[in-house]
Amino acid sequence: MAAIKLHVLKPSVNNMAARVFVRAAKLDFTEDDVYGKTRSKEFLAMNPAHMTPMMEAKGLPKGVMWESCAIMQYLCNKHELSKFYPVAPAKRAMIDSAMFYLIGTLYPYVARATYPALGFPQYAGEVGASNLDAAHKSEAQNAAMAAVAEPLDVFHKFYMDGKPFIGGAKPSIADIRLAATLEFLAVVDYQLPGWAKTYMAAMEKSLGKAYAEPAADVRGYISYVKSQKK
Ligand SMILES: N[C@@H](CCC(=O)N[C@@H](CS)C(=O)NCC(=O)O)C(=O)O
Missing domain, CATH: 1.20.1050.10 (Glutathione S-transferase Yfyf (Class Pi); Chain A, domain 2)
Incomplete structure:
Protein backbone atom coordinates (compact mmCIF):
# COMPACT_ATOMS: atom_id res chain seq x y z
CA MET A 1 0.00 0.00 0.00
CA ALA A 2 1.26 3.50 -0.84
CA ALA A 3 2.51 5.57 2.10
CA ILE A 4 0.21 8.45 1.22
CA LYS A 5 -3.41 8.47 0.15
CA LEU A 6 -4.62 11.80 -1.15
CA HIS A 7 -8.37 12.32 -1.18
CA VAL A 8 -9.00 14.83 -3.94
CA LEU A 9 -11.49 16.85 -5.95
CA LYS A 10 -9.87 17.12 -9.37
CA PRO A 11 -11.29 20.46 -10.59
CA SER A 12 -9.99 22.26 -7.48
CA VAL A 13 -6.77 24.31 -7.43
CA ASN A 14 -6.41 23.76 -3.67
CA ASN A 15 -6.19 20.09 -4.58
CA MET A 16 -4.05 20.78 -7.61
CA ALA A 17 -1.31 22.23 -5.38
CA ALA A 18 -0.99 19.03 -3.32
CA ARG A 19 -1.37 16.84 -6.42
CA VAL A 20 1.43 18.68 -8.25
CA PHE A 21 3.63 18.50 -5.18
CA VAL A 22 3.42 14.74 -4.55
CA ARG A 23 4.25 14.17 -8.22
CA ALA A 24 7.10 16.71 -8.35
CA ALA A 25 8.59 15.26 -5.15
CA LYS A 26 8.19 11.72 -6.55
CA LEU A 27 6.50 10.49 -3.39
CA ASP A 28 4.74 7.15 -3.05
CA PHE A 29 1.05 8.05 -3.21
CA THR A 30 -2.37 7.04 -4.43
CA GLU A 31 -5.31 9.31 -5.16
CA ASP A 32 -8.93 8.81 -4.28
CA ASP A 33 -11.46 10.99 -6.10
CA VAL A 34 -14.00 11.97 -3.45
CA TYR A 35 -16.37 13.93 -5.65
CA GLY A 36 -19.78 13.92 -3.93
CA LYS A 37 -18.42 12.17 -0.84
CA THR A 38 -16.92 14.96 1.32
CA ARG A 39 -20.09 15.32 3.40
CA SER A 40 -20.66 11.58 3.82
CA LYS A 41 -20.71 10.10 7.31
CA GLU A 42 -17.49 8.18 6.65
CA PHE A 43 -15.62 11.23 5.36
CA LEU A 44 -16.86 13.52 8.15
CA ALA A 45 -15.79 10.96 10.73
CA MET A 46 -12.22 11.34 9.46
CA ASN A 47 -12.40 15.02 8.59
CA PRO A 48 -15.13 17.12 10.21
CA ALA A 49 -14.03 20.12 8.11
CA HIS A 50 -14.98 18.18 4.92
CA MET A 51 -12.01 19.77 3.17
CA THR A 52 -9.90 18.43 0.37
CA PRO A 53 -7.11 17.87 -0.35
CA MET A 54 -7.06 15.49 2.59
CA MET A 55 -4.04 13.30 3.14
CA GLU A 56 -4.24 9.98 4.89
CA ALA A 57 -0.83 8.85 6.11
CA LYS A 58 0.57 6.67 8.87
CA GLY A 59 2.18 8.58 11.71
CA LEU A 60 -0.22 11.52 11.73
CA PRO A 61 -1.78 11.84 15.20
CA LYS A 62 -5.29 11.70 13.71
CA GLY A 63 -4.38 9.60 10.68
CA VAL A 64 -5.40 12.40 8.30
CA MET A 65 -4.76 16.07 7.68
CA TRP A 66 -6.07 18.77 5.37
CA GLU A 67 -4.93 22.23 4.16
CA SER A 68 -2.82 22.08 1.00
CA CYS A 69 0.07 24.21 2.29
CA ALA A 70 0.31 22.30 5.59
CA ILE A 71 0.33 19.01 3.67
CA MET A 72 3.24 20.21 1.50
CA GLN A 73 5.11 21.56 4.53
CA TYR A 74 4.67 18.29 6.42
CA LEU A 75 5.82 16.16 3.52
CA CYS A 76 8.86 18.37 2.96
CA ASN A 77 9.75 18.09 6.65
CA LYS A 78 9.20 14.34 6.74
CA HIS A 79 11.14 13.56 3.57
CA GLU A 80 13.75 16.34 3.93
CA LEU A 81 12.80 17.95 0.65
CA SER A 82 14.73 21.15 1.17
CA LYS A 83 14.73 21.94 -2.55
CA PHE A 84 11.02 22.72 -2.29
CA TYR A 85 11.11 24.18 1.24
CA PRO A 86 14.42 25.66 2.40
CA VAL A 87 15.60 24.73 5.87
CA ALA A 88 17.33 28.01 6.78
N1 LIG B 1 -7.44 26.31 2.37
C1 LIG B 1 -7.81 24.98 1.95
C2 LIG B 1 -9.06 25.07 1.09
C3 LIG B 1 -9.63 23.71 0.81
C4 LIG B 1 -10.99 23.78 0.10
O1 LIG B 1 -11.65 24.83 0.06
N2 LIG B 1 -11.41 22.63 -0.45
C5 LIG B 1 -12.68 22.54 -1.13
C6 LIG B 1 -12.47 22.32 -2.63
S1 LIG B 1 -11.83 23.75 -3.42
C7 LIG B 1 -13.42 21.31 -0.65
O2 LIG B 1 -12.82 20.28 -0.40
N3 LIG B 1 -14.75 21.37 -0.56
C8 LIG B 1 -15.56 20.21 -0.29
C9 LIG B 1 -16.51 20.43 0.85
O3 LIG B 1 -16.38 21.45 1.58
O4 LIG B 1 -17.36 19.57 1.05
C10 LIG B 1 -6.63 24.32 1.23
O5 LIG B 1 -5.77 25.06 0.70
O6 LIG B 1 -6.51 23.10 1.22
Missing part, protein backbone atom coordinates in the same frame (compact mmCIF):
# COMPACT_ATOMS: atom_id res chain seq x y z
CA PRO A 89 14.81 29.82 9.00
CA ALA A 90 14.92 33.17 7.17
CA LYS A 91 14.49 31.58 3.72
CA ARG A 92 11.77 29.28 5.01
CA ALA A 93 10.00 32.27 6.58
CA MET A 94 9.62 33.87 3.15
CA ILE A 95 8.02 30.71 1.74
CA ASP A 96 5.68 30.53 4.74
CA SER A 97 4.85 34.23 4.44
CA ALA A 98 4.04 33.84 0.73
CA MET A 99 1.75 30.87 1.43
CA PHE A 100 -0.09 32.51 4.33
CA TYR A 101 -0.50 35.68 2.25
CA LEU A 102 -1.91 33.58 -0.57
CA ILE A 103 -4.38 31.68 1.59
CA GLY A 104 -5.41 34.71 3.64
CA THR A 105 -5.48 37.46 1.02
CA LEU A 106 -5.12 36.42 -2.63
CA TYR A 107 -7.22 33.26 -2.52
CA PRO A 108 -10.37 34.88 -1.07
CA TYR A 109 -10.29 37.41 -3.94
CA VAL A 110 -9.71 34.66 -6.50
CA ALA A 111 -12.55 32.62 -5.01
CA ARG A 112 -15.00 35.55 -5.05
CA ALA A 113 -13.98 36.37 -8.63
CA THR A 114 -14.14 32.83 -10.00
CA TYR A 115 -16.46 30.63 -7.90
CA PRO A 116 -19.64 32.11 -9.43
CA ALA A 117 -18.34 31.19 -12.91
CA LEU A 118 -17.06 27.79 -11.73
CA GLY A 119 -20.42 26.95 -10.18
CA PHE A 120 -18.78 26.44 -6.76
CA PRO A 121 -20.64 27.41 -3.59
CA GLN A 122 -19.53 30.74 -2.16
CA TYR A 123 -18.69 31.41 1.48
CA ALA A 124 -21.47 32.25 3.92
CA GLY A 125 -21.84 35.96 4.59
CA GLU A 126 -20.52 37.02 1.19
CA VAL A 127 -22.56 38.84 -1.44
CA GLY A 128 -22.29 35.88 -3.80
CA ALA A 129 -23.90 33.58 -1.22
CA SER A 130 -26.65 36.07 -0.30
CA ASN A 131 -30.17 36.66 -1.62
CA LEU A 132 -29.12 39.91 -3.29
CA ASP A 133 -29.93 40.30 -6.99
CA ALA A 134 -27.66 39.45 -9.93
CA ALA A 135 -26.49 43.07 -10.34
CA HIS A 136 -25.15 43.19 -6.77
CA LYS A 137 -23.52 39.80 -7.18
CA SER A 138 -21.84 40.81 -10.39
CA GLU A 139 -20.62 44.08 -8.80
CA ALA A 140 -19.07 42.07 -5.95
CA GLN A 141 -17.48 39.63 -8.38
CA ASN A 142 -15.99 42.48 -10.41
CA ALA A 143 -14.65 44.15 -7.27
CA ALA A 144 -12.95 40.90 -6.27
CA MET A 145 -11.50 40.53 -9.75
CA ALA A 146 -10.09 44.06 -9.59
CA ALA A 147 -8.62 43.34 -6.13
CA VAL A 148 -6.54 40.43 -7.46
CA ALA A 149 -4.05 42.83 -9.10
CA GLU A 150 -2.51 44.14 -5.89
CA PRO A 151 -1.50 40.84 -4.25
CA LEU A 152 -0.34 39.58 -7.65
CA ASP A 153 1.98 42.55 -7.87
CA VAL A 154 3.21 41.84 -4.34
CA PHE A 155 4.11 38.29 -5.34
CA HIS A 156 6.04 39.64 -8.28
CA LYS A 157 7.80 42.61 -6.71
CA PHE A 158 8.32 41.41 -3.15
CA TYR A 159 8.47 37.63 -3.12
CA MET A 160 9.97 37.01 -6.55
CA ASP A 161 11.97 40.24 -6.66
CA GLY A 162 13.75 39.56 -9.95
CA LYS A 163 14.10 35.79 -9.39
CA PRO A 164 12.22 33.37 -11.67
CA PHE A 165 10.36 31.84 -8.69
CA ILE A 166 9.50 32.70 -5.09
CA GLY A 167 11.87 29.85 -4.26
CA GLY A 168 14.70 31.41 -6.31
CA ALA A 169 16.05 29.50 -9.31
CA LYS A 170 13.67 26.56 -8.73
CA PRO A 171 9.99 26.34 -7.73
CA SER A 172 9.21 26.05 -4.04
CA ILE A 173 5.98 24.86 -2.44
CA ALA A 174 4.84 28.51 -2.40
CA ASP A 175 5.29 28.58 -6.19
CA ILE A 176 3.27 25.39 -6.59
CA ARG A 177 0.50 26.96 -4.50
CA LEU A 178 0.60 30.26 -6.43
CA ALA A 179 0.68 28.79 -9.94
CA ALA A 180 -2.18 26.41 -9.12
CA THR A 181 -4.25 29.32 -7.76
CA LEU A 182 -3.73 31.40 -10.88
CA GLU A 183 -5.11 28.56 -13.04
CA PHE A 184 -8.64 29.40 -11.86
CA LEU A 185 -8.51 32.94 -13.26
CA ALA A 186 -8.87 31.55 -16.79
CA VAL A 187 -12.55 30.86 -16.09
CA VAL A 188 -13.24 34.62 -16.01
CA ASP A 189 -10.74 35.39 -18.80
CA TYR A 190 -8.66 37.40 -16.34
CA GLN A 191 -5.83 39.09 -18.19
CA LEU A 192 -2.72 38.03 -16.30
CA PRO A 193 0.19 40.47 -16.49
CA GLY A 194 3.02 39.41 -18.81
CA TRP A 195 5.32 38.35 -15.94
CA ALA A 196 2.61 36.00 -14.59
CA LYS A 197 2.17 34.33 -17.99
CA THR A 198 5.95 33.83 -18.21
CA TYR A 199 5.94 32.53 -14.63
CA MET A 200 3.16 30.01 -15.26
CA ALA A 201 4.96 28.74 -18.37
CA ALA A 202 8.22 28.47 -16.39
CA MET A 203 6.43 26.50 -13.65
CA GLU A 204 5.05 24.04 -16.16
CA LYS A 205 8.40 23.75 -17.94
CA SER A 206 10.29 23.21 -14.69
CA LEU A 207 7.88 20.63 -13.21
CA GLY A 208 6.83 18.97 -16.48
CA LYS A 209 4.23 16.21 -16.19
CA ALA A 210 4.06 16.67 -12.43
CA TYR A 211 2.42 20.03 -13.14
CA ALA A 212 0.71 19.30 -16.43
CA GLU A 213 -1.26 16.24 -15.30
CA PRO A 214 -3.16 17.83 -12.38
CA ALA A 215 -3.41 21.13 -14.33
CA ALA A 216 -5.18 19.25 -17.12
CA ASP A 217 -7.99 18.31 -14.71
CA VAL A 218 -8.48 21.94 -13.64
CA ARG A 219 -8.24 23.21 -17.22
CA GLY A 220 -10.59 20.51 -18.45
CA TYR A 221 -13.17 21.55 -15.87
CA ILE A 222 -12.80 25.22 -16.84
CA SER A 223 -13.26 24.35 -20.54
CA TYR A 224 -16.35 22.33 -19.68
CA VAL A 225 -17.84 25.17 -17.61
CA LYS A 226 -17.12 27.66 -20.39
CA SER A 227 -18.64 25.38 -23.05
CA GLN A 228 -21.87 25.20 -21.03
CA LYS A 229 -22.20 28.99 -21.12
CA LYS A 230 -22.09 29.31 -24.92
Whole structure:
Protein backbone atom coordinates (compact mmCIF):
# COMPACT_ATOMS: atom_id res chain seq x y z
CA MET A 1 0.00 0.00 0.00
CA ALA A 2 1.26 3.50 -0.84
CA ALA A 3 2.51 5.57 2.10
CA ILE A 4 0.21 8.45 1.22
CA LYS A 5 -3.41 8.47 0.15
CA LEU A 6 -4.62 11.80 -1.15
CA HIS A 7 -8.37 12.32 -1.18
CA VAL A 8 -9.00 14.83 -3.94
CA LEU A 9 -11.49 16.85 -5.95
CA LYS A 10 -9.87 17.12 -9.37
CA PRO A 11 -11.29 20.46 -10.59
CA SER A 12 -9.99 22.26 -7.48
CA VAL A 13 -6.77 24.31 -7.43
CA ASN A 14 -6.41 23.76 -3.67
CA ASN A 15 -6.19 20.09 -4.58
CA MET A 16 -4.05 20.78 -7.61
CA ALA A 17 -1.31 22.23 -5.38
CA ALA A 18 -0.99 19.03 -3.32
CA ARG A 19 -1.37 16.84 -6.42
CA VAL A 20 1.43 18.68 -8.25
CA PHE A 21 3.63 18.50 -5.18
CA VAL A 22 3.42 14.74 -4.55
CA ARG A 23 4.25 14.17 -8.22
CA ALA A 24 7.10 16.71 -8.35
CA ALA A 25 8.59 15.26 -5.15
CA LYS A 26 8.19 11.72 -6.55
CA LEU A 27 6.50 10.49 -3.39
CA ASP A 28 4.74 7.15 -3.05
CA PHE A 29 1.05 8.05 -3.21
CA THR A 30 -2.37 7.04 -4.43
CA GLU A 31 -5.31 9.31 -5.16
CA ASP A 32 -8.93 8.81 -4.28
CA ASP A 33 -11.46 10.99 -6.10
CA VAL A 34 -14.00 11.97 -3.45
CA TYR A 35 -16.37 13.93 -5.65
CA GLY A 36 -19.78 13.92 -3.93
CA LYS A 37 -18.42 12.17 -0.84
CA THR A 38 -16.92 14.96 1.32
CA ARG A 39 -20.09 15.32 3.40
CA SER A 40 -20.66 11.58 3.82
CA LYS A 41 -20.71 10.10 7.31
CA GLU A 42 -17.49 8.18 6.65
CA PHE A 43 -15.62 11.23 5.36
CA LEU A 44 -16.86 13.52 8.15
CA ALA A 45 -15.79 10.96 10.73
CA MET A 46 -12.22 11.34 9.46
CA ASN A 47 -12.40 15.02 8.59
CA PRO A 48 -15.13 17.12 10.21
CA ALA A 49 -14.03 20.12 8.11
CA HIS A 50 -14.98 18.18 4.92
CA MET A 51 -12.01 19.77 3.17
CA THR A 52 -9.90 18.43 0.37
CA PRO A 53 -7.11 17.87 -0.35
CA MET A 54 -7.06 15.49 2.59
CA MET A 55 -4.04 13.30 3.14
CA GLU A 56 -4.24 9.98 4.89
CA ALA A 57 -0.83 8.85 6.11
CA LYS A 58 0.57 6.67 8.87
CA GLY A 59 2.18 8.58 11.71
CA LEU A 60 -0.22 11.52 11.73
CA PRO A 61 -1.78 11.84 15.20
CA LYS A 62 -5.29 11.70 13.71
CA GLY A 63 -4.38 9.60 10.68
CA VAL A 64 -5.40 12.40 8.30
CA MET A 65 -4.76 16.07 7.68
CA TRP A 66 -6.07 18.77 5.37
CA GLU A 67 -4.93 22.23 4.16
CA SER A 68 -2.82 22.08 1.00
CA CYS A 69 0.07 24.21 2.29
CA ALA A 70 0.31 22.30 5.59
CA ILE A 71 0.33 19.01 3.67
CA MET A 72 3.24 20.21 1.50
CA GLN A 73 5.11 21.56 4.53
CA TYR A 74 4.67 18.29 6.42
CA LEU A 75 5.82 16.16 3.52
CA CYS A 76 8.86 18.37 2.96
CA ASN A 77 9.75 18.09 6.65
CA LYS A 78 9.20 14.34 6.74
CA HIS A 79 11.14 13.56 3.57
CA GLU A 80 13.75 16.34 3.93
CA LEU A 81 12.80 17.95 0.65
CA SER A 82 14.73 21.15 1.17
CA LYS A 83 14.73 21.94 -2.55
CA PHE A 84 11.02 22.72 -2.29
CA TYR A 85 11.11 24.18 1.24
CA PRO A 86 14.42 25.66 2.40
CA VAL A 87 15.60 24.73 5.87
CA ALA A 88 17.33 28.01 6.78
CA PRO A 89 14.81 29.82 9.00
CA ALA A 90 14.92 33.17 7.17
CA LYS A 91 14.49 31.58 3.72
CA ARG A 92 11.77 29.28 5.01
CA ALA A 93 10.00 32.27 6.58
CA MET A 94 9.62 33.87 3.15
CA ILE A 95 8.02 30.71 1.74
CA ASP A 96 5.68 30.53 4.74
CA SER A 97 4.85 34.23 4.44
CA ALA A 98 4.04 33.84 0.73
CA MET A 99 1.75 30.87 1.43
CA PHE A 100 -0.09 32.51 4.33
CA TYR A 101 -0.50 35.68 2.25
CA LEU A 102 -1.91 33.58 -0.57
CA ILE A 103 -4.38 31.68 1.59
CA GLY A 104 -5.41 34.71 3.64
CA THR A 105 -5.48 37.46 1.02
CA LEU A 106 -5.12 36.42 -2.63
CA TYR A 107 -7.22 33.26 -2.52
CA PRO A 108 -10.37 34.88 -1.07
CA TYR A 109 -10.29 37.41 -3.94
CA VAL A 110 -9.71 34.66 -6.50
CA ALA A 111 -12.55 32.62 -5.01
CA ARG A 112 -15.00 35.55 -5.05
CA ALA A 113 -13.98 36.37 -8.63
CA THR A 114 -14.14 32.83 -10.00
CA TYR A 115 -16.46 30.63 -7.90
CA PRO A 116 -19.64 32.11 -9.43
CA ALA A 117 -18.34 31.19 -12.91
CA LEU A 118 -17.06 27.79 -11.73
CA GLY A 119 -20.42 26.95 -10.18
CA PHE A 120 -18.78 26.44 -6.76
CA PRO A 121 -20.64 27.41 -3.59
CA GLN A 122 -19.53 30.74 -2.16
CA TYR A 123 -18.69 31.41 1.48
CA ALA A 124 -21.47 32.25 3.92
CA GLY A 125 -21.84 35.96 4.59
CA GLU A 126 -20.52 37.02 1.19
CA VAL A 127 -22.56 38.84 -1.44
CA GLY A 128 -22.29 35.88 -3.80
CA ALA A 129 -23.90 33.58 -1.22
CA SER A 130 -26.65 36.07 -0.30
CA ASN A 131 -30.17 36.66 -1.62
CA LEU A 132 -29.12 39.91 -3.29
CA ASP A 133 -29.93 40.30 -6.99
CA ALA A 134 -27.66 39.45 -9.93
CA ALA A 135 -26.49 43.07 -10.34
CA HIS A 136 -25.15 43.19 -6.77
CA LYS A 137 -23.52 39.80 -7.18
CA SER A 138 -21.84 40.81 -10.39
CA GLU A 139 -20.62 44.08 -8.80
CA ALA A 140 -19.07 42.07 -5.95
CA GLN A 141 -17.48 39.63 -8.38
CA ASN A 142 -15.99 42.48 -10.41
CA ALA A 143 -14.65 44.15 -7.27
CA ALA A 144 -12.95 40.90 -6.27
CA MET A 145 -11.50 40.53 -9.75
CA ALA A 146 -10.09 44.06 -9.59
CA ALA A 147 -8.62 43.34 -6.13
CA VAL A 148 -6.54 40.43 -7.46
CA ALA A 149 -4.05 42.83 -9.10
CA GLU A 150 -2.51 44.14 -5.89
CA PRO A 151 -1.50 40.84 -4.25
CA LEU A 152 -0.34 39.58 -7.65
CA ASP A 153 1.98 42.55 -7.87
CA VAL A 154 3.21 41.84 -4.34
CA PHE A 155 4.11 38.29 -5.34
CA HIS A 156 6.04 39.64 -8.28
CA LYS A 157 7.80 42.61 -6.71
CA PHE A 158 8.32 41.41 -3.15
CA TYR A 159 8.47 37.63 -3.12
CA MET A 160 9.97 37.01 -6.55
CA ASP A 161 11.97 40.24 -6.66
CA GLY A 162 13.75 39.56 -9.95
CA LYS A 163 14.10 35.79 -9.39
CA PRO A 164 12.22 33.37 -11.67
CA PHE A 165 10.36 31.84 -8.69
CA ILE A 166 9.50 32.70 -5.09
CA GLY A 167 11.87 29.85 -4.26
CA GLY A 168 14.70 31.41 -6.31
CA ALA A 169 16.05 29.50 -9.31
CA LYS A 170 13.67 26.56 -8.73
CA PRO A 171 9.99 26.34 -7.73
CA SER A 172 9.21 26.05 -4.04
CA ILE A 173 5.98 24.86 -2.44
CA ALA A 174 4.84 28.51 -2.40
CA ASP A 175 5.29 28.58 -6.19
CA ILE A 176 3.27 25.39 -6.59
CA ARG A 177 0.50 26.96 -4.50
CA LEU A 178 0.60 30.26 -6.43
CA ALA A 179 0.68 28.79 -9.94
CA ALA A 180 -2.18 26.41 -9.12
CA THR A 181 -4.25 29.32 -7.76
CA LEU A 182 -3.73 31.40 -10.88
CA GLU A 183 -5.11 28.56 -13.04
CA PHE A 184 -8.64 29.40 -11.86
CA LEU A 185 -8.51 32.94 -13.26
CA ALA A 186 -8.87 31.55 -16.79
CA VAL A 187 -12.55 30.86 -16.09
CA VAL A 188 -13.24 34.62 -16.01
CA ASP A 189 -10.74 35.39 -18.80
CA TYR A 190 -8.66 37.40 -16.34
CA GLN A 191 -5.83 39.09 -18.19
CA LEU A 192 -2.72 38.03 -16.30
CA PRO A 193 0.19 40.47 -16.49
CA GLY A 194 3.02 39.41 -18.81
CA TRP A 195 5.32 38.35 -15.94
CA ALA A 196 2.61 36.00 -14.59
CA LYS A 197 2.17 34.33 -17.99
CA THR A 198 5.95 33.83 -18.21
CA TYR A 199 5.94 32.53 -14.63
CA MET A 200 3.16 30.01 -15.26
CA ALA A 201 4.96 28.74 -18.37
CA ALA A 202 8.22 28.47 -16.39
CA MET A 203 6.43 26.50 -13.65
CA GLU A 204 5.05 24.04 -16.16
CA LYS A 205 8.40 23.75 -17.94
CA SER A 206 10.29 23.21 -14.69
CA LEU A 207 7.88 20.63 -13.21
CA GLY A 208 6.83 18.97 -16.48
CA LYS A 209 4.23 16.21 -16.19
CA ALA A 210 4.06 16.67 -12.43
CA TYR A 211 2.42 20.03 -13.14
CA ALA A 212 0.71 19.30 -16.43
CA GLU A 213 -1.26 16.24 -15.30
CA PRO A 214 -3.16 17.83 -12.38
CA ALA A 215 -3.41 21.13 -14.33
CA ALA A 216 -5.18 19.25 -17.12
CA ASP A 217 -7.99 18.31 -14.71
CA VAL A 218 -8.48 21.94 -13.64
CA ARG A 219 -8.24 23.21 -17.22
CA GLY A 220 -10.59 20.51 -18.45
CA TYR A 221 -13.17 21.55 -15.87
CA ILE A 222 -12.80 25.22 -16.84
CA SER A 223 -13.26 24.35 -20.54
CA TYR A 224 -16.35 22.33 -19.68
CA VAL A 225 -17.84 25.17 -17.61
CA LYS A 226 -17.12 27.66 -20.39
CA SER A 227 -18.64 25.38 -23.05
CA GLN A 228 -21.87 25.20 -21.03
CA LYS A 229 -22.20 28.99 -21.12
CA LYS A 230 -22.09 29.31 -24.92
N1 LIG B 1 -7.44 26.31 2.37
C1 LIG B 1 -7.81 24.98 1.95
C2 LIG B 1 -9.06 25.07 1.09
C3 LIG B 1 -9.63 23.71 0.81
C4 LIG B 1 -10.99 23.78 0.10
O1 LIG B 1 -11.65 24.83 0.06
N2 LIG B 1 -11.41 22.63 -0.45
C5 LIG B 1 -12.68 22.54 -1.13
C6 LIG B 1 -12.47 22.32 -2.63
S1 LIG B 1 -11.83 23.75 -3.42
C7 LIG B 1 -13.42 21.31 -0.65
O2 LIG B 1 -12.82 20.28 -0.40
N3 LIG B 1 -14.75 21.37 -0.56
C8 LIG B 1 -15.56 20.21 -0.29
C9 LIG B 1 -16.51 20.43 0.85
O3 LIG B 1 -16.38 21.45 1.58
O4 LIG B 1 -17.36 19.57 1.05
C10 LIG B 1 -6.63 24.32 1.23
O5 LIG B 1 -5.77 25.06 0.70
O6 LIG B 1 -6.51 23.10 1.22
